[in-house]
Amino acid sequence: MHFTVANIMEVSPLAEFLSDAFGPMAEIAVHDLHRPHASIVFIRNGHLSGRKKGDAMTKETLELARKAEDSGIDFISDYRGRDLNNHQFRVSSLFIRNQEEHIIGVLCININITELQRAAHLLQTISTTDSVNGMVSSGIPSQVLDEDPEENIRRIAQDVIKQIQVPIDKLSRIERLRIIKDIKDRGIFLIKGAVNIVATELKISVPTLYRYLQALK
Numbered sequence: 001m002h003f004t005v006a007n008i009m010e011v012s013p014l015a016e017f018l019s020d021a022f023g024p025m026a027e028i029a030v031h032d033l034h035r036p037h038a039s040i041v042f043i044r045n046g047h048l049s050g051r052k053k054g055d056a057m058t059k060e061t062l063e064l065a066r067k068a069e070d071s072g073i074d075f076i077s078d079y080r081g082r083d084l085n086n087h088q089f090r091v092s093s094l095f096i097r098n099q100e101e102h103i104i105g106v107l108c109i110n111i112n113i114t115e116l117q118r119a120a121h122l123l124q125t126i127s128t129t130d131s132v133n134g135m136v137s138s139g140i141p142s143q144v145l146d147e148d149p150e151e152n153i154r155r156i157a158q159d160v161i162k163q164i165q166v167p168i169d170k171l172s173r174i175e176r177l178r179i180i181k182d183i184k185d186r187g188i189f190l191i192k193g194a195v196n197i198v199a200t201e202l203k204i205s206v207p208t209l210y211r212y213l214q215a216l217k
Contacts, residue, residue: 002074002097008032008105011096012042015107019044027089027110030096031057033065033103041105048112050085058084061093061106067207068095069103077217079210080195087114088192113190153194157183157201168203176202180212189213 005011011030019028027049030042039057046052064076077092089110096105160182161168164175171179179202188194199209 002101003094004097004099004101005104006099008034008041008096011105011107015042015044018107018109022109022111025112027051027108027112029108029110031061031106031108033062033105036062048085048087049089049110057106061108064093065095065103065106076210076214078189078213080189080192087112089113090190149191150193150197153188153191153197154201156186156188157198161201171202176204177212177215180209181216184213184216 008030015028015030019026022028024045025048027043027045029040029044029046029051031039032041033039037056038054040046040051040053040055043051043053068074068076073095075092075094079091080088090113091111092109094107095103096107098104160179163182164171164179166172166175180198183189183198188198195206195209199206202209204212
């Protein structure tokens with residue numbers, strides 16, 4: 001169902017509500033596509049990205065809006081945003097349409113995941129240390145986790161895919177959803193670059209993977 005308004009500023013009460021609901025770790029921004037070089041007409045917690053009212057939208061957001069106009073999708077959720085002001089974000093975007101069904105704006109929820117990434121790295125470091133120092137009763141060292149996060153993501157994705165026991169090119173939509181849900185439940189998509197790696201392992205495009213993730217919502 002399209003989110004339709006007569007004027008982009010009609011979205012402000014919703015943006016205010018989301019700002020209160022998500023709290024200080026989420027930047028809420030409303031963009032007016034009629035003024036892409038000064039698109040931000042509403043923003044809360046802009047210090048997270050270093051942006052303010054009157055700043056331009058990112059080229060990624062503009063490209064998403066153009067694709068949404070062509071495809072007819074209403075929103076895209078839980079994708080990795082840009083590194084802005086030394087913060088990494090998970091982004092969800094709601095496309096705002098006018099009464100003629102053309103996209104005139106975007107409401108973005110940008111959740112700061114920088115601390116989550118640091119925590120994930122710390123947990124990985126602790127797990128790696130335990131694996132290196134730990135010995136099973138038989139005297140054989142326990143498995144050492146790869147120190148490269150990308151290799152860990154790739155290995156986990158491959159392990160989940162193998163559990164289905166179906167050739168990758170023969171997977172049904174339900175089987176792909178099951179794989180992606182399993183990977184998502186492990187928190188893998190919170191790690192920078194995970195979407196690209198998982199998409200490669202599943203032999204699908206990144207936009208296709210985002211559509212699967214949206215379906216899981």
